[in-house]
Amino acid sequence: MDQQGQSSSGSDDSHVVEMVQLANELRGKLDALNSHQAQLSGGRPPRPIDIGRVRDHTRNVDNDEYDPDHVAIGPYNYPRQHLAMEDDKVMSIHTVLTAAKALRPGVTVEVDDYINELACLEESVRNCYADAYVDMTSGQFVRMLLHDGCYILSRLVGLQLGAQPMADAAGTANAGVLSANRPVPLAVLRDVFYLAENQIPFFVLAKIGELTGLDGNDRVITQIAKYALDLIRGQKYAMAAPDMEPTVPGNLLHLLHMHLKPVAPTVSPAVAPANGVDPEPVRRWRSASEYYFAGVMFKRREMSETGHTRCILDVKLSSGSGTLEVPCLDIDAETWRLLRNLMELEQQNREKVGSHVTAYCVFMSQLACTTKDVELLTKRRVIVHGHGNNDEVAKCFADLCKGIVFDPNDAHCNYLRETCSKLEKRFLSNPQRWMAWLRRKYFNNPWLAVGLLAAVIGLVCAIVQAVYSVLSYKHG
CATH class of the missing domain: 1.20.5 (Single alpha-helices involved in coiled-coils or other helix-helix interfaces)
Structure with missing residues (x-):
């Protein structure tokens, strides 16, 4: 009996010791987490946007839409597969150093200064990515930041001797510009701007600009924002510049995302239930043909720099006539790449950037999911495309949101929720459907x-x- 009692007592003691060790281990991890968060908020650059890897179930739909074709940026594509651009990056460092000597006369600026400053940002930059990249040494990581940052800066910002005009959005160098800005292929710009994984934090560009004598964030943000506006305006996705005051872009893709926000969302920030009864849930959008047979008419909505239609997201339903006004979506070979990567940005930063682009893509993917729908929207000039046939466009729309997580009933995520609800009521109304049938049958x-x-x-x-x-x- 004594031996059994001693054995039981020893088992209890070991159990207590194990629990104490577990508590100490968890306490240490929590302390480390609190210390890390305090460091991020204590004077270091903020972490506004996460640069995560594209999820497998999204990438599997079309892997090529997320990989760079010409220039690799950031650690996700390290070691470099596009070696042809590495020589250009070394030349970009030379361009930046030359511009720094011209813009800061009397100040000795060497490559060591850039390396030391970027080394101080290394931990903050690593924290912007999904993993810490422990397989990359500090030297490799800082070299990558210097190469990529100088490459982007030398092509998107005018590094000038004096008050000369900056390089335009086509990448053409003007007289007096100390830059590597020669005509840049549009495919290279799309690699730099459009891809969610092919990014470095914007504060790295700001730091390099500050060391070069570009007055810190102001000039870097202003000139790159102008470049981005010219790019997205040329693609006819947006016409007006966003308000840059409250938010500094996290990276170049986020800068494009800032241009794509509806001017006046058709859903209020908080939808309160009427008379204590929850509103009818929104399950899905109908196709354009189904809405058309219910009497809904489609009209192209023209965009402008002022007013209530500034980007492709500004969809409006006319309450009286039942006309759905949609800005024209001009589809080219890169449309799907941009929309998919913007949705991936929102999937990983929903609380920071919202889900407006995802809501729009879900709307369009269900509105134009068949050949008949694409044909109808093309006749109404809501869609313009250069693909071989409408079948190809319909398939691209049908596959656009595969793997995307989205709740259409969440008023904070779905800015088109109220529009969808009104259209659903119209679709289910028998008098509206009968009147629409009469108009199609006799009055056309x-x-x-x-x-x-x-x-x-x-x-x-x-x-x-x-x-x-x-x-x-x-x-x-």
Whole structure:
């Protein structure tokens, strides 16, 4: 009995010791986490946007939409596969150093200064990515930041001797510009701007600009933002510059995302249930053909720099006429790449950037998911495309949001929730469907409309004649 008691007591003691060790281990991890968060908020550059890897179930739909074709940026594509651009990056460092000597006369600026400053940012930059990249040494990581940062800066910002005009959005170098800005292929710009994985934090560009004598964030942000506006305006996705005051872009893809926000979302920030009853849930959008047979008309909405239509997201439903006004989506070979990567940015930073682009893509992917829908929207000039046929466009729309996580009933994520609800009520209304059927059946053809009108007049005359006949017979 004593031996059994001692054995039981020893087991209890070991269990207590194990629990104490577990508590100490968790306490240490929590302390380390709190210390890390305090460091991020204590004077170091903020971590506004996460640069994560594209998820497998999204990438599997079309892997090529997420990989660079010409220039690799950031650690996700390290070691470099596009070696042809590495020589250009070394030349970009030389360009930046030359510009720094011209813009900061009397100040000795060497490559060591850039390396030391970027080394101080290394931990903050690593924290922007999904993993810490422990397989990359500090030297490799800082070299990558210097190469990529100088490459981007030398092509998107005018590194000038004096007050000369900056390089335009086509990458053409003007006189007096100390830059590697020669005509840059649009495919290279799309690698730098469009890809979610092919990014470095914007504060790295700001730091390099500050060391070069570009007055810190102001000039770097202003000139790159102008470049981005020219790019996205040329693609006809947006017409007006966003408000840059409250938010500094996290990276170049985020800068493009800032241009794509609806001017006046059709859903209020908080949808309160009426009379204590939850509103009817929104399950999905109908196709364009289904809405058309329910009497919904489609109209192209013109974009402008001012007003309420500044980007492709500004969709509006006219409450009286039942007309859905949609800005024209000009589809080219890169449209799907941009939209997919913007959605991936939102999937990983929903609390920071919202889900407006995802809501729009879900709307368009269900509106134009069949060949008949694409044909209808093309006739209404809501869609313009250069693909071989409408079948190809419809398939691209149908595959656009595969793997995307999105709740259409969340008013904070779905800015088109109220529009969808109104369209669903119209679709389920039998009188609206009957009136739409009459319009399609008879009033689209003027001869049928005249025949129907004549038949109605004849019917009325026959009824009047019958009434008079009955009355005359009754009264003799």
